[in-house]
Amino acid sequence: MEKKVLAFSEFGLSDEVLKAISSIGFEEPTPIQEKTIPLLLQGKDIIGQALTGTGKTAAFGIPIIEHTDRTKHGVQAIILTPTRELAIQVAEEMNKLGSFKRILAIPIYGGTSIERQIKALKKGMHVVVGTPGRVIDHIERGTLRLRDVKTVVLDEADEMLDMGFIDDITTILKETPVERQTLLFSATMPEKILKIAKRYMRSPEKVRISTDALTVPETNQIFYEVRHDRKMDALCRLIDAEDSDLFLVFCHTKREVDGVASNLKLRGYDAEAIHGDYSQAQRDAVMKKFRESRIDVLVATDVAARGLDISNISHVVNYSIPQNPESYVHRIGRTGRAGRKGVAITFVTPYEDKQLRLIQAVAKTRIKKEKLPTIEQALESRVEALKEKVREFIAGKRFGIFLNMAERLSIAGIEPIDLAAALLKFHLEGLGREPERQEGLSLDDTGAVPGMVRLFITVGKEQNVRAGDIVKAIAEKTNIRGKDIGRINIFDKFTFVEVPRNEAEKVIEVMHQSIISGRKVAVEPAKPRK
Ligand code: ADP
Ligand code: MG
Numbered sequence: 001m002e003k004k005v006l007a008f009s010e011f012g013l014s015d016e017v018l019k020a021i022s023s024i025g026f027e028e029p030t031p032i033q034e035k036t037i038p039l040l041l042q043g044k045d046i047i048g049q050a051l052t053g054t055g056k057t058a059a060f061g062i063p064i065i066e067h068t069d070r071t072k073h074g075v076q077a078i079i080l081t082p083t084r085e086l087a088i089q090v091a092e093e094m095n096k097l098g099s100f101k102r103i104l105a106i107p108i109y110g111g112t113s114i115e116r117q118i119k120a121l122k123k124g125m126h127v128v129v130g131t132p133g134r135v136i137d138h139i140e141r142g143t144l145r146l147r148d149v150k151t152v153v154l155d156e157a158d159e160m161l162d163m164g165f166i167d168d169i170t171t172i173l174k175e176t177p178v179e180r181q182t183l184l185f186s187a188t189m190p191e192k193i194l195k196i197a198k199r200y201m202r203s204p205e206k207v208r209i210s211t212d213a214l215t216v217p218e219t220n221q222i223f224y225e226v227r228h229d230r231k232m233d234a235l236c237r238l239i240d241a242e243d244s245d246l247f248l249v250f251c252h253t254k255r256e257v258d259g260v261a262s263n264l265k266l267r268g269y270d271a272e273a274i275h276g277d278y279s280q281a282q283r284d285a286v287m288k289k290f291r292e293s294r295i296d297v298l299v300a301t302d303v304a305a306r307g308l309d310i311s312n313i314s315h316v317v318n319y320s321i322p323q324n325p326e327s328y329v330h331r332i333g334r335t336g337r338a339g340r341k342g343v344a345i346t347f348v349t350p351y352e353d354k355q356l357r358l359i360q361a362v363a364k365t366r367i368k369k370e371k372l373p374t375i376e377q378a379l380e381s382r383v384e385a386l387k388e389k390v391r392e393f394i395a396g397k398r399f400g401i402f403l404n405m406a407e408r409l410s411i412a413g414i415e416p417i418d419l420a421a422a423l424l425k426f427h428l429e430g431l432g433r434e435p436e437r438q439e440g441l442s443l444d445d446t447g448a449v450p451g452m453v454r455l456f457i458t459v460g461k462e463q464n465v466r467a468g469d470i471v472k473a474i475a476e477k478t479n480i481r482g483k484d485i486g487r488i489n490i491f492d493k494f495t496f497v498e499v500p501r502n503e504a505e506k507v508i509e510v511m512h513q514s515i516i517s518g519r520k521v522a523v524e525p526a527k528p529r530k
Pocket of ligand 2: 053056057155156
């Protein structure tokens with residue numbers, strides 16, 4: 001039995017925060033979020049313990065954003081993290097969560113120019129995410145004041161202690177008001193952490209999520225390295241090549257579900273979509289089709305799929321890599337057919353390596369890397385499958401009126417072997433050639449100046465986007481410097497920007513579905529100018 005999980009909308013959060021959560025693509029809270037968000041909204045201190053990858057950032061991030069007042073000056077929350085990477089990552093998530101409330105978060109860390117950070121701090125930041133050393137540096141220079149702080153978070157507290165930050169943490173805590181909310185998150189809870197908690201927290205509640213429940217089902221787990229814009233072709237190839245009952249394909253967002261399902265239909269597959277926006281009647285219709293075996297592929301979001309009573313799923317495909325290990329385990333748990341092991345397939349883009357490793361580590365499982373079947377292999381296995389079916393059918397001799405048709409064709413002088421070949425061609429047509437690329441997504445023909453690639457981004461003047469916002473968004477998320485970014489043309493509803501050819505794929509990868517000026521954008525290679 002699955003227990004009913006609270007929905008984000010049941011926490012009493014503001015619309016802006018709910019919108020941000022849904023635009024990031026979170027469908028429902030993870031266990032640590034479900035337990036901590038209500039406590040934090042009440043202003044309680046908590047000690048949270050849960051493994052990596054279980055969504056601790058949003059667990060404290062959502063209440064912090066909810067409590068932050070955009071119009072107030074002064075830093076209202078400070079989050080301390082052990083490393084620079086983590087500071088950047090957490091600040092990014094805070095900015096996403098705060099995008100609709102227009103709350104600003106900044107990462108501050110050592111090993112990089114302090115001047116830029118000072119300038120940003122002067123502009124007025126609501127939330128600071130920093131490594132202890134650099135935070136103290138700013139405090140000493142007077143460029144960071146913590147008097148107005150309402151919430152302090154010690155993220156990955158065990159690691160911070162291991163790295164010897166204990167004195168720094170104490171110093172920083174003393175700079176903040178006594179009347180503050182203090183949160184501590186840690187994967188482990190050694191004695192020295194509990195000591196800090198005792199000294200600096202007000203009767204904290206302990207929230208502990210054990211992950212013993214993560215049992216990976218008996219499944220053949222595979223991943224393919226696939227670039228974002230090649231996923232559709234890869235999926236089709238697999239559906240063609242594999243001997244399957246039903247493919248259950250998981251996507252990140254409702255929009256992606258709709259996109260993938262309609263693309264599959266266009267290519268001639270019996271595909272259906274299902275997600276939270278579907279009415280009960282629509283769901284019933286999909287289920288009916290499914291029971292009548294009129295669907296080969298069902299495309300779904302995590303939550304929509306959970307409610308479905310479907311048994312003979314031969315393949316689960318993570319079209320988008322799951323956002324956390326729990327979701328991975330739930331998803332692949334859906335495969336299984338009588339007597340045979342199911343197959344769980346994950347598409348991993350070149351920049352999702354880390355996420356893949358995290359899933360394997362937390363779920364304590366191994367996912368094998370494999371190569372996509374070639375077109376020839378796909379055809380070959382279809383013919384094999386067909387051979388079996390045809391044999392069985394001939395043995396049963398239930399031809400009906402079709403026998404008569406065949407005789408007529410044969411009398412008309414068509415050789416049986418030619419007839420069979422022609423029918424095979426009709427049946428398998430489309431397999432032997434590369435499916436057409438979607439919307440001309442070539443990097444080599446985008447109408448950019450030589451050495452550059454022109455990208456199409458779905459925000460423009462109507463969203464008040466300025467060239468600076470585009471440059472900033474790219475520079476923050478990639479290693480490209482502002483001066484290496486080429487021409488930017490902003491139109492009412494979209495924007496073109498040129499980036500260096502050798503970085504273009506990476507830019508698309510990280511910018512696609514990211515948030516610019518509070519809006520989730522699609523990024524793809526531009527089509528050449530007419
Ligand atoms: P932790 O701090 O516990 O290691 P993170 O906060 O970094 O974990 O989250 C791990 C991943 O899970 C991130 O990619 C994050 O975007 C994703 N995630 C967090 N909350 C949810 C949610 N409610 N639904 C889906 N994915 C989530
Ligand atoms: Mg974390």
